[in-house]
Each structure stands twice: as C-alpha cells, then as structure tokens.
Amino acid sequence: MGTRFRHVSPVSTAVALLTLAATLTSTGSAQAAATRVRSGSSSDVSRTSWQGPAFTMNGDGKIIPGSMSAAIDAIRGGTGSLDVVVLAGSAPTSGSTTPECDAAMALPGVNSCTTWTLTAAADGNNSQVNSDIRNAEFVYFAGGDQCRYAAWKGSALEASVESVAAKGGGSGGGSAGHHINSPVVYDACKGSVTSAEALANPYDSYITFTTGMFDWANYSGVINDSHFTTRDRMGRTMAFVARAIKDGRTSGGKAWGVGVEEGSSLLLDKNGTATLYGKEAFVVLGDHQPEQASSGKPLTFSDYKIWRLGPGQTYDFKNRPTCGYYHRSVTNGVADPNLYTGTLQSTCSPTGGTSTLAETEANDTRATADDATALTYPATLTGSMKSTSDRDYFRVAFAAGERVTIVCAIPDGAYDADLYLLDSSGSTLARSVNDGAGTDESLTFTRTATGSSTYYLELDAYQGSGSSAYTCTLTKG
Structure with a gap:
C-alpha cells in the first residue's frame, strides 16, 4: 500500500x-x-x-x-x-x-x-x-x-x-x-x-x-x-x-x-x-x-x-x-455510476396551464411576436439566433406592481445575444447587453400602475449565430 x-x-x-x-x-x-x-x-x-x-x-x-x-x-x-x-x-x-x-x-x-x-x-x-x-x-x-x-x-x-x-x-x-x-x-x-x-x-x-x-x-x-x-x-x-x-x-x-x-x-x-x-x-x-x-x-x-x-x-x-x-x-x-445524470423518480408538473413556449419563426417584429401572455410563472421561453441579423420577439403581460426578472441563458460559446424589454409602443424600458459569446443576459422590471399591460421581450443576435438554443426564464415577485 x-x-x-x-x-x-x-x-x-x-x-x-x-x-x-x-x-x-x-x-x-x-x-x-x-x-x-x-x-x-x-x-x-x-x-x-x-x-x-x-x-x-x-x-x-x-x-x-x-x-x-x-x-x-x-x-x-x-x-x-x-x-x-x-x-x-x-x-x-x-x-x-x-x-x-x-x-x-x-x-x-x-x-x-x-x-x-x-x-x-x-x-x-x-x-x-x-x-x-x-x-x-x-x-x-x-x-x-x-x-x-x-x-x-x-x-x-x-x-x-x-x-x-x-x-x-x-x-x-x-x-x-x-x-x-x-x-x-x-x-x-x-x-x-x-x-x-x-x-x-x-x-x-x-x-x-x-x-x-x-x-x-x-x-x-x-x-x-x-x-x-x-x-x-x-x-x-x-x-x-x-x-x-x-x-x-x-x-x-x-x-x-x-x-x-x-x-x-x-x-x-x-x-x-x-x-x-x-x-x-x-x-x-x-x-x-x-x-x-x-x-x-x-x-x-x-x-x-x-x-x-x-x-x-x-x-x-x-x-x-x-x-x-x-x-x-x-x-x-x-x-453508483452516472452521478451527474439520471432518470427522474418524480417529475414536477406545472399547474394552471403551460409554462413553456418555443419560438416560431418568423417572429422578427412586434407584430409577429410569439404570444407568451398565457404562460404560468415561472415561465420558460426558448429559441435560437438563426442568423447574424435574427431578432426574436415574445409578447408578455404584467399586472400593475408586478416585479419580473428575466434571465436568458445563452449557449456556451455559441453566439452573443442581447436582451431588451419594450413597452407596447416599442420603446426600450430595460436591457442587458453583456459582451461575449455564451454570456448570459438578465434584467429586472417593475410595472407601474399606469399604461398598457402588454410588453415585448426581444432577443437580438449581436455577434454570431447558430442553432443552439437559448433559454429565457421569467419569474415574478
């Protein structure tokens, strides 16, 4: 020994x-x-x-x-x-x-x-x-x-x-x-x-x-x-x-x-x-x-x-x-083998409706945005930057006084994507523009009691593109 x-x-x-x-x-x-x-x-x-x-x-x-x-x-x-x-x-x-x-x-x-x-x-x-x-x-x-x-x-x-x-x-x-x-x-x-x-x-x-x-x-x-x-x-x-x-x-x-x-x-x-x-x-x-x-x-x-x-x-x-x-x-x-992965013994099912939405092209404008307003929270949005000029829009709705955090996990090394939150007229309310391929983006927003309840989440291809999927998680509170 x-x-x-x-x-x-x-x-x-x-x-x-x-x-x-x-x-x-x-x-x-x-x-x-x-x-x-x-x-x-x-x-x-x-x-x-x-x-x-x-x-x-x-x-x-x-x-x-x-x-x-x-x-x-x-x-x-x-x-x-x-x-x-x-x-x-x-x-x-x-x-x-x-x-x-x-x-x-x-x-x-x-x-x-x-x-x-x-x-x-x-x-x-x-x-x-x-x-x-x-x-x-x-x-x-x-x-x-x-x-x-x-x-x-x-x-x-x-x-x-x-x-x-x-x-x-x-x-x-x-x-x-x-x-x-x-x-x-x-x-x-x-x-x-x-x-x-x-x-x-x-x-x-x-x-x-x-x-x-x-x-x-x-x-x-x-x-x-x-x-x-x-x-x-x-x-x-x-x-x-x-x-x-x-x-x-x-x-x-x-x-x-x-x-x-x-x-x-x-x-x-x-x-x-x-x-x-x-x-x-x-x-x-x-x-x-x-x-x-x-x-x-x-x-x-x-x-x-x-x-x-x-x-x-x-x-x-x-x-x-x-x-x-x-x-x-x-x-x-x-x-046991395979310590880092395994078959789930019990899955967690969302209640009250669907909590995930994958993008459907073409969703490159607010007018063609994928509708995420009916999702239950925490909600998940997925998509990819299919070209260097790709923009993905999702329509969301927030109640007065709600505080929403949006976290977009960008696939490691795939591309650099930027995140924006827009009001109903397209004006930018908040943004996250961290540099680097695969760098995550996130922002937090609290809706005031006035104005429309409709907002748009926009993902832009800043640099690079690819089929690897990003995942945006939206949580309230």
Whole structure:
C-alpha cells in the first residue's frame, strides 16, 4: 500500500499560526498588512432603503456578469447605483491585482468597488475594513482558501457582512468564497480531500467544518461545494451531507449539498429562489441517517435525491421541492455510476396551464411576436439566433406592481445575444447587453400602475449565430 500524497492548503497550518501572524503585524514585522484598493467613486452611495437581499454562489472565483447584474438590479430595485466590497485572503499572483472589482465596475449600477486583501485573522477587526463593508451593499468573497475566511468567524467582519444582507444588500463569492457563504462550511483547514478519499472514510482527518458563521435566509441546512463537475466532487459532497446529518450540524435530520460547476453561478433572491446562470449546478439532499458513517469505515448511504439545474432553471430553497430529482446511492464507499445524470423518480408538473413556449419563426417584429401572455410563472421561453441579423420577439403581460426578472441563458460559446424589454409602443424600458459569446443576459422590471399591460421581450443576435438554443426564464415577485 503506497503512501498517499495530497495537496495541503497554503493555510493548512494558518489557523494555528494566525494569532502569531497578527502579533507579528502589530509589532512591526514584515508580515503583510491589510491593503485597500478602491475603484470608481470616492464617495459611497447614500440611500435609505434597498430591495434585497440577493446572493451569488459561483463555481469558481470569477464574477459571472449575468448573475452579478441580476443581484445588483435586485438590490437597487433597478434604479440608482450601489457600492461593492471584495474580500480576498491573498493577492493574485499574476494579472490585475483587483480582478473582481474590474469585472464589477464594468456592470451597470456600480458606484464603486473596493478590494481589501486581508492576511490575518486580526484583520477581521480592522475598523476601516468594517466601515467599508457596512457602507457597501454587496460583499464578494474572492477565490483562494476558505480557511482564511473561516478564521473571521466571531469577528467584527462577520457582523458587518451580516448587516449588509440585513439592510437589503447581498453577499456572494466564488470557489472559496462560495464555500464560506453556506451555513455549514467545508473549511479545508487541514487540506483538500477528493471524492474517493471522502467516500472511503467520511471522517478522514482532512474533512473539517466550520458552522455558525453565515446563515442566509432560506438557505439553512446547506453545504456548498465548487468546481463541481470538472473536479468530480459529487462523491465528497455526498460524504459532507452524510457527516452533517450524522453529526447534527443541520436540523430535522436533513442536509443539502449545493455543487456549482466552473463558469456557473446560482443567484439566490430574497424569496428563496435560486436561478442558475452558466452551465450546471446540483442540489444533493440527504433526508435520513446514513446506514454507515463512522471513522475509518467506508460510507454507506442510500437514495440521495439529486436535482440537476441547467441554464436558467430554478430551485426553490424556501419551499424545497419534493419532485424533479433522481436517486443515487453509496455502498461501502462505492458510489453508483452516472452521478451527474439520471432518470427522474418524480417529475414536477406545472399547474394552471403551460409554462413553456418555443419560438416560431418568423417572429422578427412586434407584430409577429410569439404570444407568451398565457404562460404560468415561472415561465420558460426558448429559441435560437438563426442568423447574424435574427431578432426574436415574445409578447408578455404584467399586472400593475408586478416585479419580473428575466434571465436568458445563452449557449456556451455559441453566439452573443442581447436582451431588451419594450413597452407596447416599442420603446426600450430595460436591457442587458453583456459582451461575449455564451454570456448570459438578465434584467429586472417593475410595472407601474399606469399604461398598457402588454410588453415585448426581444432577443437580438449581436455577434454570431447558430442553432443552439437559448433559454429565457421569467419569474415574478
């Protein structure tokens, strides 16, 4: 039996050394100090109320323009601008020193973005850091190492981030930043674990958790995981879920794993609905005690319920579904095959009418728009950009005071399509024009009590074309 070598987090021993590091900093050693870089306006936005909270859960460290734009719009109610703070545990080793703020500042509705690089647990009590966070409306945790972030549990920083969500702002992050935004955090403070290792021993010494830090509304009982499909992390998420149930880290004898793939993001809105931007994400439910989960023994757990979310699809974390899943099990440390796909054991059927509509050409003008006014919500519209001059129109209807979010998932690398919402006379009310083939588009609109109830959703081929289908999801509330 050979020696097992595994990647050890750069801060695997940092938890033990953070106190020393903080001491060295205070005594003037060469330990790096907290650094601050601000982009945009030097003054914070002053406003009495915000419309969130909203949260972004990203599969890798990058900001996803579609989900971030949707979060910004939800928080500011579609008007005005807001301030963003990015928290990082270390500086990038190449390229821009503020990549997340670079991406945020390119989005509509961002007044400023401040990057704080914090290197010690004591930085969580830095007064300037906490002032910037409390004055912001969105806090983004960068990729890196979630053990650094877990070290801020109980600090002023934790309370400051919670205050942002409480006032109607939001939080999010990618990779390590995704991990820290779940109530049960796989903190990786002793190193990283693979799926095979976790299934062989769910009490492996490399599997450590932090609980009781952030517990966002409607997101209880959840353990996040990132880089999900690319790094084959379904197995370890299954082990994390079993551990959470067995150890009593969640209530009611249930736990949910949320795995997000690279290039993807889940936007969790104030009503508890998570919408997928990008490629795919998975929700893994364990709803009973594991048949075997103990130190040194392989895991046995029957009938996990797994939901796979594709572009534009949603999962209701407030009213958690009892349909639409497939089953997978683990027996003596060996998981069933085909963990990432399966036959649905129970399908979710819409009530009250049809909820989907595929475009029918020619629908290139408002006069020839496909009629989507009778769809039940959440509603789904599909089509494709068949030529570089293609325009697809859908007629929709909104009641007075209704707030509608439209998310269009554009097929990866296929073409660049732009999204517009028009009034009955064809004037543009809102638009989303993110650059890049395969980049999602989204917007939020609230109808006033006056004027026509008829509107038009327009998709334009900005660059490129193809037969791959886009999917637009419309939700109300």
